[in-house]
Amino acid sequence: MDSDGDKQSKVVRYSGPIEKQTIQLDDEGKPLFSPSPLYSRYRYITENRNLDICVSEKEAGAVVVVNQAGKLRFRYTGHIPSSKNQPFSPRGITTDSQSHILIADANNECVHITDQDGQFLRYIHCGLSEPWGLCSDTNDYLFLAQWTNKQVQKIKYLQ
Structure with missing residues (x-):
């Protein structure tokens, strides 16, 4: 997802090269x-x-x-x-795997976990300053990347 300065941001769903849906x-x-703004136009x-x-x-x-x-469910x-x-x-x-949403919060140095309806469940305090990139695997390990020193941490947060 990207926007060009003053232009409105949107999500576009593709099937191969064919545009199937625009959500704006x-x-x-x-x-x-x-x-x-152009200096910080990226979304995750x-x-x-x-x-x-x-x-x-x-x-x-x-x-x-x-x-x-493409209908709004909620804003967290x-x-x-x-x-x-x-x-x-x-x-x-x-x-x-449980449809939880995990969000890196750089200012508060933690990861927020919500349920699929946006209800806050808990934090993961990871010990990293400026946690940035996130991904999870099929075994529900969380991989968390730090912005400043490029470290990656692997966390098992579900039992």
Whole structure:
């Protein structure tokens, strides 16, 4: 997902080279995703097991989740840990086998875990400053990349 400065951001679903779906506006014609300045125009995106599309937007301080039809399901704006108390700053995003949504929060140095409906479940305090990139494997190991020193940590968070 990408936007060009003042242009509105959108998600496009492809089948090979053919554009199948564009997700850009809600039912009222309002943008689902915020435009971004050129210096920081990237979003992170993943698809859940139930085919929801989850997009983390750093500038908006939110995760936007739409269903397979492109309809807004919810926006998650963070559940700030009292120990850090910094604004929610979502970066990398992934989902797991239970359709949990995992979001790297660079400002608060943790990973937020929500259920598939955006209800906060818990944090993973990983001990990394500026956690950034996330992915999970089929065994529900979480791989977490740190921005500043390029370290990757492997975490088993589900038992």
